[in-house]
Amino acid sequence: MQEQLLPFLKWAGGKRWLASNHAHLFPKIEGRLIEPFAGSAAVFFNLRPKSAILADSNARLIETYQAIRENPDRFQFHLKEFARTHSKDFYYEVRNRKFRSVTRRAAHFVYLNRVCFNGIYRENLNGIFNVPLGSKTQVLLDTDDFQAVSKLLQRAIIIHSDFEPVIDRAKAKDFLFVDPPYTTKHNLNGFVKYNQRIFSWDDQERLAASLKRANERGVSILVSNANHADVRCLYEPFLDVRSIERHTVIASRAENRGKTTEMVACNVF
Numbered sequence: 001m002q003e004q005l006l007p008f009l010k011w012a013g014g015k016r017w018l019a020s021n022h023a024h025l026f027p028k029i030e031g032r033l034i035e036p037f038a039g040s041a042a043v044f045f046n047l048r049p050k051s052a053i054l055a056d057s058n059a060r061l062i063e064t065y066q067a068i069r070e071n072p073d074r075f076q077f078h079l080k081e082f083a084r085t086h087s088k089d090f091y092y093e094v095r096n097r098k099f100r101s102v103t104r105r106a107a108h109f110v111y112l113n114r115v116c117f118n119g120i121y122r123e124n125l126n127g128i129f130n131v132p133l134g135s136k137t138q139v140l141l142d143t144d145d146f147q148a149v150s151k152l153l154q155r156a157i158i159i160h161s162d163f164e165p166v167i168d169r170a171k172a173k174d175f176l177f178v179d180p181p182y183t184t185k186h187n188l189n190g191f192v193k194y195n196q197r198i199f200s201w202d203d204q205e206r207l208a209a210s211l212k213r214a215n216e217r218g219v220s221i222l223v224s225n226a227n228h229a230d231v232r233c234l235y236e237p238f239l240d241v242r243s244i245e246r247h248t249v250i251a252s253r254a255e256n257r258g259k260t261t262e263m264v265a266c267n268v269f
């Protein structure tokens with residue numbers, strides 16, 4: 001297996017930067033790595049644990065991981081087909097097509113992720129994927145190694161689920177990396193939507209309560225979230241809360257460019 005295996009999806013809130021620039025935050029994993037908000041699974045690909053649970057509420061994302069794990073050759077065959085036929089007209093014609101074969105659906109999902117606007121996955125209220133074409137045209141990347149991805153995914157249980165039952169499965173020695181959508185109390189109007197469903201403040205409280213239970217069972221935990229006073233208050237009673245700097249070039253105000261902060265809360269520092 002090649003030394004460096006990068007996430008093959010571009011994902012809103014992806015944590016490649018955290019895993020590579022803040023390696024000291026991640027403990028040596030004695031049990032399983034559990035990611036209840038897997039997204040592009042940046043931490044899984046970076047840490048390459050012996051055993052893992054990857055879960056997410058996005059059903060298409062999860063079936064894509066399962067399909068690549070089971071049949072990387074067939075998946076790659078279909079992805080190459082999409083690459084050969086890619087054009088603006090083809091994108092709009094195919095973006096809402098439903099394929100019967102799961103490996104073809106997985107290739108369709110990765111195709112859309114690579115050429116749609118900013119790799120966003122968004123459906124309207126009728127479940128129709130409605131992201132316009134983006135500026136990137138490369139469907140196949142030099143870094144692609146789906147055989148290696150499949151081999152690594154064989155170490156993982158991959159589940160389509162809400163986060164709570166997944167966190168409740170964690171036992172002492174497991175390491176939970178928890179990276180929810182960053183909503184705050186002041187953002188209840190649906191700015192951040194995942195699969196038509198807003199991650200509400202109630203969800204943030206439900207998440208903190210499930211992590212409190214996991215902490216009491218002796219599970220190692222690292223949570224990331226917006227560096228907001230209300231969010232910090234959720235974790236300060238039972239975790240060590242810190243803010244970390246993130247270098248960015250996409251802040252809209254010039255004075256904020258290069259220095260946004262995020263919160264991390266942990267019991268393994």
Ligand SMILES: C[S@@+](CC[C@H](N)C(=O)[O-])C[C@H]1O[C@@H](n2cnc3c(N)ncnc32)[C@H](O)[C@@H]1O
Pocket residue numbers: 011012013014015016036037038039040041042043055056057058161162163164179180181182194199203
């Ligand atoms: C910030 S992203 C995770 C990014 C990931 N750490 C990465 O490196 O790409 C949050 C993820 O939470 C998922 N999600 C949203 N609500 C959820 C819920 N109630 N239970 C589980 N997953 C959920 C979204 O589908 C999204 O993939």
